[in-house]
Structures are given as structure tokens and as C-alpha cells.
Amino acid sequence: MSGPGVGWYLIVAAILFATGALGVLLRRSPLIVLLSLEIMLNAGNLALIAFSRQIGELDGQIFALAVMAVAAGEVAVGLGLIVAMARRGVALDVDQASALRG
Amino acid sequence: MITGAWICLFAPLIGAAFITFMGQDITRRQAGWVSTLTTFAAFGGALVAFIGLWAESPDNREQTSTAYTWLAAGDFDVGFQILVDPLSTVMMLIVSGVGGLIVWYSMGYMAGDDEERRYFAYMSLFVFSMLMLVEAGNFLLLLVGWGLVGLASYLLIGFWHQKPEAVAAAKKAFVMNAIGDATFAVALVLLVWETGTLEFFGVFDQAGSMSSTMINLVALGLLGGAVAKSAQIPLHTWLPDAMEGPTPVSALIHAATMVTAGVYLLVRASPIFELAVDVQHLAAILGAITLLAAGVIALVQWDIKRVIAYSTMSQIGYMFLAAGIGAYGYAIFHLMTHAFFKALLFMSAGVVIHHLDGEQDIRRMGGLKDVLPRTHIAFLVGSLSLAGIPIFAGFWSKDGIIASAFAVDDALGAVLYAAGLVGALLTGLYTFRLYFTVFHGEQSELVAEHTRHEGHGEGPRSMLVPVGILTVLSTIGGLVVIPGVWEPFLTWIDETAEPLVHATVAEDYGTSAIAVSLALVGFFIARAAFRRGRQLVTRPALWRVLEHKLYFDEFYDALFYRPAAALADTLRQRVEEPVVERSLDEIGSGTIQVGGEVARVQTGLLRTYALTIAFAVAVLIVVFVAVR
Amino acid sequence: MGNFLVWVVWFVAAAGCLGSGVAVVSMQNPFFSALALIGNLASLAVLYLLLAAEFLAAAQVLVYAGAVMVMFLFVIAYLGGRADAPWAGGSPLLRTAAIIAAAAILVEVVVVLGLAWGDNLKDPAEVSDSFGSPGEIGELFLTDHLLAFEITSIVLLVAAIGGVVLGLTREKEPA
Numbered sequence: 001m002s003g004p005g006v007g008w009y010l011i012v013a014a015i016l017f018a019t020g021a022l023g024v025l026l027r028r029s030p031l032i033v034l035l036s037l038e039i040m041l042n043a044g045n046l047a048l049i050a051f052s053r054q055i056g057e058l059d060g061q062i063f064a065l066a067v068m069a070v071a072a073g074e075v076a077v078g079l080g081l082i083v084a085m086a087r088r089g090v091a092l093d094v095d096q097a098s099a100l101r102g
Numbered sequence: 103m104i105t106g107a108w109i110c111l112f113a114p115l116i117g118a119a120f121i122t123f124m125g126q127d128i129t130r131r132q133a134g135w136v137s138t139l140t141t142f143a144a145f146g147g148a149l150v151a152f153i154g155l156w157a158e159s160p161d162n163r164e165q166t167s168t169a170y171t172w173l174a175a176g177d178f179d180v181g182f183q184i185l186v187d188p189l190s191t192v193m194m195l196i197v198s199g200v201g202g203l204i205v206w207y208s209m210g211y212m213a214g215d216d217e218e219r220r221y222f223a224y225m226s227l228f229v230f231s232m233l234m235l236v237e238a239g240n241f242l243l244l245l246v247g248w249g250l251v252g253l254a255s256y257l258l259i260g261f262w263h264q265k266p267e268a269v270a271a272a273k274k275a276f277v278m279n280a281i282g283d284a285t286f287a288v289a290l291v292l293l294v295w296e297t298g299t300l301e302f303f304g305v306f307d308q309a310g311s312m313s314s315t316m317i318n319l320v321a322l323g324l325l326g327g328a329v330a331k332s333a334q335i336p337l338h339t340w341l342p343d344a345m346e347g348p349t350p351v352s353a354l355i356h357a358a359t360m361v362t363a364g365v366y367l368l369v370r371a372s373p374i375f376e377l378a379v380d381v382q383h384l385a386a387i388l389g390a391i392t393l394l395a396a397g398v399i400a401l402v403q404w405d406i407k408r409v410i411a412y413s414t415m416s417q418i419g420y421m422f423l424a425a426g427i428g429a430y431g432y433a434i435f436h437l438m439t440h441a442f443f444k445a446l447l448f449m450s451a452g453v454v455i456h457h458l459d460g461e462q463d464i465r466r467m468g469g470l471k472d473v474l475p476r477t478h479i480a481f482l483v484g485s486l487s488l489a490g491i492p493i494f495a496g497f498w499s500k501d502g503i504i505a506s507a508f509a510v511d512d513a514l515g516a517v518l519y520a521a522g523l524v525g526a527l528l529t530g531l532y533t534f535r536l537y538f539t540v541f542h543g544e545q546s547e548l549v550a551e552h553t554r555h556e557g558h559g560e561g562p563r564s565m566l567v568p569v570g571i572l573t574v575l576s577t578i579g580g581l582v583v584i585p586g587v588w589e590p591f592l593t594w595i596d597e598t599a600e601p602l603v604h605a606t607v608a609e610d611y612g613t614s615a616i617a618v619s620l621a622l623v624g625f626f627i628a629r630a631a632f633r634r635g636r637q638l639v640t641r642p643a644l645w646r647v648l649e650h651k652l653y654f655d656e657f658y659d660a661l662f663y664r665p666a667a668a669l670a671d672t673l674r675q676r677v678e679e680p681v682v683e684r685s686l687d688e689i690g691s692g693t694i695q696v697g698g699e700v701a702r703v704q705t706g707l708l709r710t711y712a713l714t715i716a717f718a719v720a721v722l723i724v725v726f727v728a729v730r
Numbered sequence: 731m732g733n734f735l736v737w738v739v740w741f742v743a744a745a746g747c748l749g750s751g752v753a754v755v756s757m758q759n760p761f762f763s764a765l766a767l768i769g770n771l772a773s774l775a776v777l778y779l780l781l782a783a784e785f786l787a788a789a790q791v792l793v794y795a796g797a798v799m800v801m802f803l804f805v806i807a808y809l810g811g812r813a814d815a816p817w818a819g820g821s822p823l824l825r826t827a828a829i830i831a832a833a834a835i836l837v838e839v840v841v842v843l844g845l846a847w848g849d850n851l852k853d854p855a856e857v858s859d860s861f862g863s864p865g866e867i868g869e870l871f872l873t874d875h876l877l878a879f880e881i882t883s884i885v886l887l888v889a890a891i892g893g894v895v896l897g898l899t900r901e902k903e904p905a
Contacts, residue, residue: 003733003736003737003739003740003780004736004737004740005852005853005854006854007843007847008740008744009777009781010839010843011840011843012744012747012748012777014836014839014840014843015748015751015836016747016748016751017835017836017839018832018833018835018836019748019751019752019755019832020751020755021716021828021831021832021835022755022828022829022832023754023755024712025709025712025713025716025824025828025831025832026755026825026828026829027755029760029814031760031763031802031805031806031809032754032755032757032760032763034802035754035760035763035764035767035802036754036755038767038798039751039754039755039767039770042770042771042774042794045774045786046774046777046778049778049781049783049786050781052781052783053781053782053783053854053855053857053861054854054855055855056854056855056856056857056861058861058862058866058867058870059870059874059875061783061785061786061862061867062867062870062871062875062878063878064783064786065786065789065867065871066878066882068786068789068790068793068794069793069882069885069886070882070885071794071798072793072794072797072798072886072889073885073886073888073889073890074889075798075801075802076801076889076890076892076893077889077892077893077896079801079802079805079893080892080893080895080896080897081896082805082809083805083808083809083896083897084896084897086808086809086812092809092812094707094708094709095707095709097708098705098706098707099706709824709828710824713824713827713828713831716828716831716832716835717827717831717834719835720831720834720835720838723835723838723839723842724838727838727842727845
């Protein structure tokens with residue numbers, strides 16, 4: 001069965017990626033930033049799988065699986081960070097975490 | 103014989119090194135003895151060399167000896183080479199003999215000075231340097247000795263370094279000598295370029311094949327060095343100031359030996375000068391000008407040492423005159439007799455100064471004849487010798503020079519002859535003015551004061567014995583040349599440098615008659631002026647000019663010093679301060695500023711960092727697509 | 731008929747994807763954002779199915795939506811009110827720059843796609859029925875991509891340890 005060509009999936013992935021990027025850059029809550037990051041990762045996954053289908057090799061899907069696993073790990077650590085921040089009373093605001101200011 | 107020459111050269115150096123390294127472990131007196139004895143050892147070595155050379159047949163009287171090859175570059179090499187020939191042995195004897203007497207004298211003169219050891223180390227260094235100069239077998243070693251005597255002179259003039267005048271005088275001497283050293287070095291460079299060697303005999307053999315311009319340039323360079331070292335006009339202003347040094351230093355360096363190095367050079371390099379006749383005549387003319395100028399300046403000086411210094415300048419003018427017309431034997435003969443009587447004069451003046459606790463102004467002296475009888479005799483002998491009264495040493499040598507000028511047949515000879523005779527008159531005038539003012543007349547207050555306090559003799563034995571020896575030498579030292587009877591000294595020097603002119607016996611004695619009469623006229627005028635309490639020069643304008651030493655110092659100051667100082671000041675204000683100093687500050691503050699600006703990138707906000715990454719990605723996409 | 735169905739499914743899934751994506755980014759209540767993300771993940775799973783990646787679709791739903799999002803919800807519940815995320819703040823310059831950057835990336839990607847539309851993206855390759863099946867993926871993981879497999883497992887281990895460390899309560903901390 002044929003459906004939309006690979007190109008369409010890629011466009012969806014691109015728009016999803018841009019959306020996620022906007023979320024990362026524009027939101028102040030670290031939680032929302034993490035969620036937006038997840039969107040970006042998923043967009044990347046979609047692109048990988050689309051290409052894998054296009055060239056007929058499974059390497060893209062393997063890569064996407066690995067990305068999924070790493071994303072899971074990253075979310076775990078990120079959430080741990082947020083919980084630690086909340087426990088210490090640090091405000092959950094990305095703009096206030098500016099200890100790296102030179 | 104050659105060994106003797108080597109011992110002569112190195113004994114003083116060993117003395118100097120010993121005193122330096124032993125430092126405070128030897129007493130001051132012991133340092134004095136080390137210096138004196140090594141200098142006399144050098145004299146012994148010189149004597150051995152001299153006698154050995156005398157025993158050789160006349161054809162074999164040019165012996166060189168090379169210790170090792172010092173410098174080798176391609177075809178050019180220079181060795182540490184000494185030359186034993188008639189001229190160098192005579193110079194060795196004079197330097198080590200008179201030097202030894204003066205160093206012995208210093209033991210008494212400098213006794214009690216805190217830094218006596220340093221003094222004797224420097225004196226030995228000087229004797230070594232001067233011996234190296236006269237024993238050198240090639241021009242490079244001569245230049246080394248030349249430079250080292252300049253150094254020793256600087257160290258010794260500025261010996262009393264707490265006195266700012268002494269330090270300034272030392273610097274002046276060194277800088278003026280440096281001008282001479284520079285021209286000398288240029289001459290050597292030209293010699294190497296043209297002939298490829300610096301050995302005396304190598305150069306002299308090839309000198310004939312050099313172009314006329316080259317030979318003149320080389321001769322001019324050598325003459326420049328000689329003029330500076332021997333304090334002839336125009337590079338003479340350092341010599342009177344050099345009297346700031348201790349009196350024995352003035353005696354040794356600025357009378358007997360160092361200042362005569364220029365004459366030695368003119369005689370040693372005579373083959374070169376004979377090919378550059380104009381330069382040789384220039385030397386004679388400069389000598390004549392100096393002898394007259396120094397003579398008139400000496401008529402008005404008040405400092406006892408400065409009068410003697412100008413007298414030295416004048417007598418060296420005679421030697422330059424002789425070397426300039428080719429009377430080499432007489433030039434060296436006068437060098438020897440001058441060493442005797444000038445050292446004698448300085449040393450007797452030193453006894454006077456020592457007795458008066460450092461007073462050098464003759465206006466405060468007088469009547470010392472009865473107080474210091476032996477010194478009086480010594481000074482009188484020295485004065486008679488200087489003025490050229492027979493039978494004293496100066497008579498034989500000075501008149502020989504003037505007669506040789508007569509033997510030069512052209513206009514130059516006539517002018518030089520006249521100058522020599524006028525010089526004889528001037529010499530008589532200033533010498534006896536000095537003698538009468540210091541020793542005759544009533545005792546001045548100062549003298550009376552010192553005579554009351556001192557009760558003992560005129561001075562320590564170490565001071566009086568050398569003075570006595572020099573008195574004897576100044577009396578009989580000239581008897582090695584009696585024209586028409588025997589002239590062994592002249593024949594001896596002739597082997598090295600064949601004279602260009604030879605006066606007949608009649609010319610010689612005729613000239614002597616005129617010169618001696620002129621000197622006696624000077625004596626009587628001086629005595630008459632003294633008896634009447636008048637000065638020899640009374641016109642105020644003339645007095646002022648002469649007192650300011652013909653305004654040479656002021657002229658050089660305006661010509662060289664002022665522009666240089668003004669330029670330095672301008673550079674400092676315009677260039678160094680704003681550009682160099684402030685730029686250092688600006689580099690520092692500028693870096694801090696830039697650092698501050700750059701640090702603003704570190705906002706600490708995660709979002710800006712993420713934004714930067716996003717932009718980078720956007721750019722990279724374009725780059726990747728374009729590259730593909 | 732089959733083709734049309736595929737298109738419709740695709741359309742719905744794509745719309746759901748994009749819509750929920752925008753919702754995630756723009757909601758003020760993080761709980762709703764998380765829920766929107768779950769919707770996003772589900773839509774993506776459907777898209778994966780359309781792309782013959784069955785195993786990945788299943789993994790997506792199980793791991794991502796099932797485990798990761800549950801973790802998110804737990805944390806949001808724990809944080810409670812503190813997790814509220816208003817839109818305010820940030821300099822206008824920053825916001826404009828961010829929009830420009832995101833837009834630039836989007837435009838570039840679309841342009842590149844457009845350039846390659848004709849040739850590379852023409853016909854997808856022929857694939858067998860077992861393309862994307864767990865068996866095939868498993869086989870690849872354990873042969874060609876064994877290193878990736880092992881490293882991924884190490885990364886997960888490190889993340890787990892990290893999570894534990896971050897969650898530790900320091901007993902000795904002064905109050």
C-alpha cells in the first residue's frame with residue numbers, strides 16, 4: 001500500500017522539531033523545557049525511521065531505538081535534578097539558575 | 103732574551119691578579135710591595151731582553167715570538183705575538199723602569215688610603231697593558247693594549263670615586279679616547295681588508311701596493327687614535343681634567359707612558375706614514391699647534407699639576423713634530439728624557455702636595471725652598487731639563503728635534519722650526535714661573551702652618567729615593583746622544599725606523615744656541631715678573647681666553663653635548679613618555695577592558711546558550727548543504 | 731480504497747502529532763503539557779506503524795508513554811504547585827531571536843527537502859514483510875550493532891545510578 005511519500009513524514013518531523021525548539025528556548029519552567037526536549041527527540045526519531053523505510057535498511061530503526069533508550073535515561077536524570085532543586089527550595093525557573101554567569 | 107720579554111710582559115699581570123684575588127688577606131703595604139716588586143721584575147726582564155738583543159748582530163734584531171693563535175678566520179689569523187726589536191726594548195725599559203720607580207713612590211704617597219690595594223692592582227694592570235702595547239707584534243694586540251691602558255687610565259683617574267669631579271674627569275678621558283679608538287679600529291679594518299694580515303711586517307711589506315686613498319685613510323685612522331691618546335689638539339681637553347687622579351697616576355700615565363703611546367704608534371707605523379706623506383705632515387702640524395697652544399695656556403694656570411699637565415701636552419707636541427717630519431730617533435729620545443724629567447716634576451710636586459696636605463693652588467704656596475730642600479733641588483733639576491738647559495737631559499733631545507725641523511728644506515720646515523723655537527721660549531717662561539712661585543719668595547701662611555706642625559723630614563724614603571734616582575737620570579740621561587761625538591741611542595732606533603731627515607752637527611749646535619738663549623730669556627723674564635709680583639700675562643681679555651683654555655671645552659660643549667642632550671630630552675618627552683611608558687599602562691588597562699567586554703557573553707542563562715546552539719545549527723545546515 | 735485509508739490515517743496522526751506538540755509547548759499547567767505529550771507519543775506510534783516499524787511503535791508506547799511519561803506525571807504530582815509554569819519573563823530580544831532561530835531551521839530543512847524531493851525521496855525501497863519486526867531488529871542489534879546495544883545499556887545503568895544519587899537525602903546536612 002502506498003501512502004504519503006517519505007517526504008511528508010519528514011516535513012512533519014521538521015515542524016515538530018521546530019516546535020520543540022521553540023519550547024526549549026521560550027519557556028521558563030525546567031519541566032516544560034524537558035517536555036519540549038522530548039518532542040525534539042521524537043521528531044528526530046521520526047526522521048530516522050522515515051529514512052530507514054526509504055532506503056530499506058533497518059539501521060535507522062536501530063538508531064531510533066537507541067535514541068529512545070538514551071532519552072529515557074536523560075529524562076530520569078533531568079527529573080532527578082528538578083526534584084533535587086525543588087527539595088532545596090530553588091525556584092523552578094531556568095532564568096534564575098545563572099550561577100555560571102561570568 | 104725572548105723569555106725576558108715574556109717575563110717583562112706578564113710579571114705585572116701576575117702582580118695585579120695576585121692582589122685582586124688575595125683581597126683583604128694581604129695588608130695594604132704588602133699589596134704595595136707586590137706591585138712594586140713585580141714591576142721591577144718586569145724591568146729585569148726588559149733588561150735581559152735588551153742585553154740579549156744588543157748581543158745579536160744587527161741583521162738579527164727583529165725577533166718575534168707567538169704564544170698561540172688567538173684569532174683565526176679563513177685566511178686571516180692573528181696570534182698572541184710579541185716583537186723584540188730595538189724600539190720595543192727601549193720602550194719596555196722606559197715603561198718598566200720609570201713605572202717601577204713611580205709605583206715605589208706611590209707606596210709612600212698613598213699610604214693610609216683605605217683602598218690602597220685597589221690602587222696597586224690598577225697600577226699593575228696599567229703597567230701590564232702598557233707593556234703589551236709596546237711589545238705587540240701585530241696591530242691587533244697593540245689595539246688590545248691601547249684599549250686596556252685607556253681602561254686603566256679611567257679606573258685610576260676616577261680612583262677617588264667619592265669626588266664627583268674625579269668621576270667626571272674619568273668619563274671624559276675615556277670617551278675622548280674612545281673616539282681615537284674608533285678611528286684606530288677603522289684603520290685596522292681597512293688594513294685587514296687590503297692586506298689580509300695585521301702583523302707589522304706583513305702590513306709594511308704590502309703597504310706599498312695599497313692605493314693612495316686607502317693608505318691615507320689608514321694613516322688618518324692611526325693618527326686619530328694617536329691624537330686622542332696623546333692629548334693633542336683637538337682631542338686634548340681630557341688631559342688637564344685627568345689631574346683629578348692621584349699624583350703618581352698623573353706621573354706615570356699622563357706624563358711618562360700612556361700619553362706617549364701615540365708617539366710610539368707614529369714611529370712604529372712609520373712605513374705607513376711615509377707612504378701617506380700628507381698625513382705625516384699633518385701630525386707634525388698638529389704637534390706644532392699643540393706645543394704653542396699648551397705653552398700659552400700654561401702661563402696662566404694656578405694649579406701646580408695643571409701647569410705640568412699642559413707642559414706635558416706641549417712636549418708631546420714636540421714629539422709629534424719630530425715623528426711627523428721623520429726624525430724618529432729624536433722623537434723616541436725626547437720620549438725617554440721627557441719620561442725622566444716629567445715624572446720627576448710630578449713626583450716632586452707630589453712631595454709638595456703631600457706636605458701641604460693636598461693643597462695644589464700655587465697662589466697659596468711660596469718659600470718652600472728652605473722647608474723642602476731636597477725636593478727643591480729635584481724640582482729645579484726637572485725644570486732645567488724641561489727648559490732645555492745644557493747639560494741636562496732635555497737639552498739634548500729637544501734641540502735635536504728643532505734642528506731636524508731646520509733640516510727639512512721647505513716652507514713647512516721653516517714654520518715648524520719657528521714654532522719649536524717659540525715653544526722653547528714659552529717653556530722657559532711657564533716652567534720658571536712655576537718654580538719661583540712655589541719655592542721662592544716668602545713663606546705663605548699655609549706653608550708656615552705646615553712647617554710648624556711637621557717636624558720630620560720631607561717625606562718617607564719610598565718617596566724620596568725614586569725622586570733622587572730620577573734627578574740623577576734627568577741630569578745624565580741625555581748624554582747618550584751627543585751630536586758629532588757619539589749617538590748610540592739614535593743608531594739603535596734607526597734600525598727600526600730610518601730617519602728621513604738628519605741635521606748636520608753645525609745646524610744642531612747652532613739651533614741649540616738659539617734655543618738655549620730663548621729659554622734663558624724666559625727664565626729671566628719669569629724671575630723679573632716674580633720679583634715684581636706681576637703675572638706674565640696682564641691683558642684681561644687675553645687672560646680670560648687663556649684661563650678658559652682657549653674655550654675648547656665650551657666649544658665642544660656647545661657643539662656636541664648640548665645638541666645631544668636636547669635631542670635626548672625631546673625624545674624622552676615626545677616619544678618615550680607618551681608612547682612607551684603610557685602604552686605599557688594602556689596594554690594593561692586595555693586588556694582588562696576587552697576581557698570585561700568578552701565576559702558579557704557568559705550570561706549564565708541556559709536559554710542564551712541554547713539559543714546560541716540553535717543558531718549554530720541553522721548555520722551549519724546551510725554549510726553542509728552548500729559543501730555537498 | 732486502501733490508499734485513501736492510508737492517507738486519512740496519516741493525516742489524522744500527523745494532525746494529532748502537530749497539535750499535541752504545540753499544546754505541549756504552550757500550556758501553562760505542566761500536567762496538561764504532559765498529557766499532551768502522551769498524545770504526541772501515541773500519534774507518533776501510529777506514524778511509525780505506517781512506516782513499517784512495528785517493534786518501534788510498540789516500544790514507543792510501552793517505554794515512552796508507559797514508563798517515561800508516568801515518571802513525568804509522578805514528578806509533576808510531587809511538585810504540585812511549585813511546578814506551575816507561567817509564560818512571563820525573558821528579554822524581548824531573546825524571544826525574537828529564538829523565534830528567528832527556530833524558523834530559520836524549519837525553513838532550511840523544508841528547502842533542503844524540496845531540493846531533494848524529486849530524486850532521493852521518490853520511491854521507497856521494496857521491503858519484505860518482516861521489515862521492522864522484532865526478530866529482525868533483534869538480529870541486527872546482536873550482530874551489526876552490538877556495540878551500540880552494549881553502550882546503550884551502560885548509559886541506562888549510569889542514568890539509573892544518577893537518578894538514585896540525585897534523589898538521595900543527605901542525612902548529615904545541617905538544617
